[in-house]
Amino acid sequence: MSTITILGATGQVGSQTVNNLLGKGHNLRLIARHADKLQQFADKKGVEVHAGDSFNSDFLASVMKGSDVAMLMIPTNLLAENTAAYQDEIGKAQIEAIRKSGIKKVLFLSSVGGHTEEHTGIVAGLARQEIRLKKLEGVDVLILRPTYFMENFLGNISMIKNMHINGSAMSADKQFPLIATRDIAKVIAEKLDQLDWEGKSTLPLLGARDYSMNEVTRVLGESIDQPALSYVQFPYQQAKEAMVQWGISESVAQAFTEMSEGINLGYFNTEIRDSSSTTPTTIEDFAKTFAHVYHLN
Structure with missing residues (x-):
């Protein structure tokens, strides 16, 4: 039995990770930030809910103190006026909390592209945090680098319904690995359960295989009885302007646009696929979830 601190338990990956760990005796x-967002877990055996400011290293350290391991991440703030400054502030607070708490094992949820700040946009802040974590002395750090989430395509449902296309700034033909968040959560839960890493290590998570946006669009289109659904690559500036219109800050929209460009240029295709980095869920599997959500709205 271990004591496990989890930051980001309200998110797609974090909430599924918690569900996978419940009942294992930890x-x-x-x-x-707000306790009510974790209400679904509050009455579960062995669960403590801690509400506070993730920028406050003293608060984070107080929760982490005495834990065997902490799962950390830098959540995306779509409204950040300066996304790089936001990422660095929260990242540095986590480093301080690790030092203050004396915790000896950390699992950090990063991303493919976390090996470099160049041409990676929103992921550049995760790359900087990876560097900080690797400099820590006496702390075993496991960095997970999952690829692009399949669940991101759920955000395109409105476009498909209203414009009758699927689209983004990513190339139509370039193949790129995709992963389901449930597979990420499963790996994280296993790692937090086993605590089997020492020193500093990195594990990419690359889904079942690589896909092009044309292929993804065909599979998703067939799942909603639209086999002729087509994919359109938007110009970078047009994609950025659309995000700003949706309410995303200029800084974050620019960072996402830079990420799309980096994907197209191959900066996110550097990880090696092997048995440890390959996960089971295919885009055909995910299409069932996509179709269910599509027909709910």
């Missing part, structure tokens, strides 16, 4: 300390 003590789970869940961190959120």
